Amino acid sequence: MYFLKRILFAVPLLLVISVIAFTLVHLVPGGPFDRERAPASPEIEHNLRAAYHLDEPVWKQYLRFFGLVWEKDAAGHWHHAAASFNISYKYRSHRVSDIIAQSLPVSMTLGSLAFCFAMAVGLPLGFFTAARRGHWPDYAGSFLAMLAVCVPGFVVAPLLILVFAIKLQWLPVALWESPAHMVLPTIALGLFFSGKIARLFREGMLNAMQSEFVAAARAKGLTENILLLKHAVRIAILPVVSFSGPMLADLLTGSFVIENIFQIPGVGVFFINSALNSDYTVAVDLALLYAILLIVLNLIVDFSYTWLDPRVKYE
Amino acid sequence: MQNDEGSGFLKSIGAVVIFCFFILSSSFLCGCLRREPPADVTIINNAEPESLDPAIITGLPEFRIMLGLFEGLMRLDPKTAEPVPGLAQSCDISPDGRLYTFHLRTNLVWSTGEPVTADDVVYSWLRAANPATASDYAGLFFYLKNGEDFVTGKLKDPSLVGVHALDQYTVRVELSHPTSFFLKLCTMPVMSVVPRQTIEKYGARWLMARPLPSCAPFELAYWRPNDKIRLVKNPRYWDAANTRSQIIDLLPVGSPDTALNLYENGQADIVLDRTLVPGELLDVLLKRPDFHPFDYLGSYFIRINVTKKPFDDSRVRRALALAIDKDRIVTKITRAGERAAPTLVPPWTANYTSPPGLGYDPALARKLLAEAGYPGGKGFPRFEYMFNGAAGGGDKVHQDIAIELRQMWRDNLGIEMDLRQVEWKVLLSSYSHLDYETARSSWVGDYNDANTFLDCFLSDSGNNRTGWKSARFDALIHEANEQTDLEKRAKILEQAESLLVRDELPIIPIYYYVGLDYFDTNKIEGFYQNILDDHPLEYIGKVKSTK
Numbered sequence: 001m002y003f004l005k006r007i008l009f010a011v012p013l014l015l016v017i018s019v020i021a022f023t024l025v026h027l028v029p030g031g032p033f034d035r036e037r038a039p040a041s042p043e044i045e046h047n048l049r050a051a052y053h054l055d056e057p058v059w060k061q062y063l064r065f066f067g068l069v070w071e072k073d074a075a076g077h078w079h080h081a082a083a084s085f086n087i088s089y090k091y092r093s094h095r096v097s098d099i100i101a102q103s104l105p106v107s108m109t110l111g112s113l114a115f116c117f118a119m120a121v122g123l124p125l126g127f128f129t130a131a132r133r134g135h136w137p138d139y140a141g142s143f144l145a146m147l148a149v150c151v152p153g154f155v156v157a158p159l160l161i162l163v164f165a166i167k168l169q170w171l172p173v174a175l176w177e178s179p180a181h182m183v184l185p186t187i188a189l190g191l192f193f194s195g196k197i198a199r200l201f202r203e204g205m206l207n208a209m210q211s212e213f214v215a216a217a218r219a220k221g222l223t224e225n226i227l228l229l230k231h232a233v234r235i236a237i238l239p240v241v242s243f244s245g246p247m248l249a250d251l252l253t254g255s256f257v258i259e260n261i262f263q264i265p266g267v268g269v270f271f272i273n274s275a276l277n278s279d280y281t282v283a284v285d286l287a288l289l290y291a292i293l294l295i296v297l298n299l300i301v302d303f304s305y306t307w308l309d310p311r312v313k314y315e
Numbered sequence: 316m317q318n319d320e321g322s323g324f325l326k327s328i329g330a331v332v333i334f335c336f337f338i339l340s341s342s343f344l345c346g347c348l349r350r351e352p353p354a355d356v357t358i359i360n361n362a363e364p365e366s367l368d369p370a371i372i373t374g375l376p377e378f379r380i381m382l383g384l385f386e387g388l389m390r391l392d393p394k395t396a397e398p399v400p401g402l403a404q405s406c407d408i409s410p411d412g413r414l415y416t417f418h419l420r421t422n423l424v425w426s427t428g429e430p431v432t433a434d435d436v437v438y439s440w441l442r443a444a445n446p447a448t449a450s451d452y453a454g455l456f457f458y459l460k461n462g463e464d465f466v467t468g469k470l471k472d473p474s475l476v477g478v479h480a481l482d483q484y485t486v487r488v489e490l491s492h493p494t495s496f497f498l499k500l501c502t503m504p505v506m507s508v509v510p511r512q513t514i515e516k517y518g519a520r521w522l523m524a525r526p527l528p529s530c531a532p533f534e535l536a537y538w539r540p541n542d543k544i545r546l547v548k549n550p551r552y553w554d555a556a557n558t559r560s561q562i563i564d565l566l567p568v569g570s571p572d573t574a575l576n577l578y579e580n581g582q583a584d585i586v587l588d589r590t591l592v593p594g595e596l597l598d599v600l601l602k603r604p605d606f607h608p609f610d611y612l613g614s615y616f617i618r619i620n621v622t623k624k625p626f627d628d629s630r631v632r633r634a635l636a637l638a639i640d641k642d643r644i645v646t647k648i649t650r651a652g653e654r655a656a657p658t659l660v661p662p663w664t665a666n667y668t669s670p671p672g673l674g675y676d677p678a679l680a681r682k683l684l685a686e687a688g689y690p691g692g693k694g695f696p697r698f699e700y701m702f703n704g705a706a707g708g709g710d711k712v713h714q715d716i717a718i719e720l721r722q723m724w725r726d727n728l729g730i731e732m733d734l735r736q737v738e739w740k741v742l743l744s745s746y747s748h749l750d751y752e753t754a755r756s757s758w759v760g761d762y763n764d765a766n767t768f769l770d771c772f773l774s775d776s777g778n779n780r781t782g783w784k785s786a787r788f789d790a791l792i793h794e795a796n797e798q799t800d801l802e803k804r805a806k807i808l809e810q811a812e813s814l815l816v817r818d819e820l821p822i823i824p825i826y827y828y829v830g831l832d833y834f835d836t837n838k839i840e841g842f843y844q845n846i847l848d849d850h851p852l853e854y855i856g857k858v859k860s861t862k
Contacts, residue, residue, distance in 0.1 A: 028738075029744040030740030030741050030743055033451075034743040037451070038777030039453065040453070040455075040457060041457075043446070044449075044454060047446040047447075052449075091363070093367060095520070102542075103540065158572065166579070166580070172580070173576035173579075174582070176542070260570050262573070265539060265540065265541040276739070276740065278740050
């Protein structure tokens, strides 16, 4: 029942997001057809704007976006005008759905790989540093995690390329063609999140170790390793789980920086460029896509809470 | 109880492992599925094409690909970028220069087998000129009789426009007035011939039709946005025997570092465009034999909004121009061998010599500023210089130039300006609304003629964007373009440019562009540098090993 409510609530939320996104992209100065080279006459410019209904008031363009416009044709009959959400002003030969269908799976693959990498590196590192709290492995591990969080992707990626692709020639410098092409972007994208997860997991572990049920278990005479592995982990993982929802949404919808550096045909590049190009419809489409992913993943996170922590119950 | 908890946790670990395995295996699978023959030549072609529809495209990266798919009556010579016969094997021009009769080759077929006829040419031109197509370049049809009225929607009947098919192989073009550079216009993408049946069947998405009929050296194998465009040789092209490569890949790479990395690692053979040379490495790279700078038909200049005080006074504008040490800008900032520009039209433009422009003369600049009422810059209002920048390394040059300009104007004239960096689209919007005081700008010629630069500053041109209106300038340009004697025409154009860059200065030219492509001449043949930076793909190929 709770989850049904959450899903129903998502609909007005998406509507509000679409209104805000639509208004914002239209507020930015410059339109999709403002180019360095202006057409030879104002009439040509007018033709362009008319062909894409950019001469209409914004509210009407918004309705048209969802296909909620009916128009009278020359003969006086009312007919339904096509929705504009699938049209790109910039890439005029493609449908937006085609662009997303081609680029989203690429970003999702890269995002999932980076997610796996972040988990595979972050969780053990967090566990290890928590278990050795206060000793040098803790400091070393925490330092590494901190470093991963602090060094941005646009520094990590060129360094990785320099070392592994140019100097050692083990891996390709860019493009997206084979599994080998996926290694460097996965690391470059996942490194930040692995550091973040390591830190979250370490904090979670330390908090869990101080909770009453762990004290009770320790009093029962359980060894430290069993305590950590069987009891503390389940509670300690909760902050990681709640972070992984938005993190996964971030990762799956692509990263502009990483996709740009490695020339990966993902959706992240379109996210930024659609806004820069005043490609209104694409910008709103992608904002909605991101919102939907975020809502769904947060829902999954909340759901997994009940599964991981029996104390959590939703009404 | 403990067991339950333990197994629950193990289950979740198991689920994660299975998930990871699934993701990994699926990504490896889709990686391995992409087994395709390697391309003969891979070209890095800057930005992702907005379209490949000849009527729609506006940028050089699109032009280069499109010309491999749809040919016009004329095509470009790869060395000189001058027009040579394309689909038309010859052209008769009437003595008054207004009537062009094109004779099509008789062996023309689409890649799908149907003949290419004069009707296809007429259809393609009228389609591009039709207001409903909303072509940016429809202005080129203004040169046709009744073309302007048709493009602007005043004339509805396309049969009155000056292009007609006399028979299957003959196209008659009637111009509104003699236009000496008309054959050059015929190489422009918007004049290319497109497949009528495909367009009528598929509408706006006709480029997605497969097979896509082509009348040029290549066919479109696939086009994955932001990934790759693959062209394969069109065996039915009239000159197919001379097409060097079977497969050409074009990669849309926008980052100069990535472009250089791909090139260095052998994943690309040719990198087109000056903007794809990392600025920090310019000095090192220019010394290498595979980096080829060349004169390019473009100019960098400053726009001045003449509708705002104190810039409405031409003495002020001239003072600003005379106070700029342009040589310093090209040697300290741009550094690829650019030349300081006293004029707008580059010196390598065909059939034309620019008038002497204004040089660097701080003393005269101060004198002019004093005459205008601002001795030593006193009382001169603080003003703003707008430029684009931020993303991408290539734009940093605008910022560096802005800083240099501020210093020069402060030192030489005693005036103060603020720098304002904005997004590209914001800059363009500010131009059109005259919502700026001074701003950086540039212009790249469409065809090799002075007109492509000068007609921007006609009073009613959408590219004027300075608020400057001169009846005399307009009259000179119109007079020049109706003149068939090339020498006389050049003289008239020179007078017009003199108004623009010596007397009135709504713009201050800074430098002429230099193009820069990189490729190894030992590996690639048939690739030449020309002032349009346009490279007909059919000539490009790998050097066949002679060992």
